Every structure is written in C-alpha cells, then in structure tokens.
Amino acid sequence: MTTPVPLLRAKLLPPSPGPLHLPRPRLHRRLASGLEKRATVVVAGPGYGKTGLVARFLRDLDGDSVWCWLDPSDRDPWMFFRYLTHGVQEHTPEFGERSEGLWDSLRSRSDEPERLADIFIGDAQESLGGRMVVVLDNVQHLAGNEPCARALRRLLAYLPGALHLVLIGRALPEIGLQALVGCRLSWARTRSACCRGTSCCSRPRRPVPC
Secondary structure, eight states: OOOOOOGGGGGOOOOOOOTTOOOOOHHHHHHHHHHHHEEEEEETTTTTOOOHHHHHHHHHTSSSSEEEOOGGHHHHHHHHHHHHHHHHHHTTTTGGGGGHHHHHHHHHHTHHHHHHHHHHHHHHHHHHSSSSEEEEEOOOTTTTTTHHHHHHHHHHHHOTTTEEEEEEEESOOOOOOHHTTTOOOOEEEEESSEETTTTTTTOOOOOOOO
C-alpha cells in the first residue's frame, strides 16, 4: 500500500482581505465578466494588490472556491494536483474517489503531466455540479518548468464548465496564453493589478483603455 503524502493545510487557506482593503469596483466587474470564460489571469509586480483583489472579489461572490498557495515544491505536477484535489474535496468530499488508485500508480510518473491533468479533469466532470473557482496564487513559481506548463495548458484546454481557474502571479509559466485569447479569455487593463479573463491583465504604468 502506498504511504500517504502529508499535505500542508496552510497551503490551502484562503487569504482574508483586511478591513482597510479598498474596494475596486471596476476590476471586480472585470473579474465577474471573466467568470464566463475558462480562466482569469491576474499578473502584476509585487505590491500591486493582486491577492487582495481576488480575495475580496471571491468574498463578495460568496460561492465555492479553492485557494492554493504555490511554492517551488509544486513544480512536481503530481504534488501540484494532489493539493488541488484535496482543496476541492473540502467542498465535495467524494471528489477523486474513483481515481484514488490511479493517483497512487502515477506517483512516480510526473513526466506525464497531461495524464495527471486528465484524471483531475475527469474527476471534475464526474463529481462537480455547481460552479467552483480554483485560485493558483504565486504561479510564477511554475515558470521555467515544462511539465507544469504542460499540465496547465491541458487544464486550460479541457477545463470543464463547473470549474473556473484563476492564475495570480508576477509572471506566467509558458502556457501559450496568446493562443487561447478570444475563445477562452477576456482582457482588462488597470494601473495596478493586471487581469485577463482568461483573464484580467494590466501593465503597470501603461494604462490602456478597455
């Protein structure tokens, strides 16, 4: 029997926007409109309020969401998906039950990220009924890692309608975002955090009218 891998509960704790966090209604509207797409990307430099923006938006949205704080350990696609699965299970306990044996058999197969993504997608299609937002914060930690980039590309290409993916970071992995613009993403630009509906995205100091 495979030894369970311990997961850090703190990596799945959502942030709580403080009482002094200012509402940003224009960006909130952009984030809300992006929910019609498969994913939202929020990209900006440090200190621009990316995490606070999305945390406040999700609090006001009042729906199911999973928040996963990424770090260099998540450059292992198998571990990355185990955290995502565990986060979804907190809202839908039966999520992943049918594929638990598959995860064990693929524990040493992180060189097959598309296979791992397909299992997660299949579980979502089978188990999820209502809408759920999955947030990947500090996604810049996956930059330069080709297996994780392949896994994210697979998720973006085949994400089921019950899930909406939000990517937050200072930079993005090589996920071929431009190829997805139009059919799965939307754009907004601000002086602060960058949102693209995949995405909501702005370039600080270079505001462009929407």
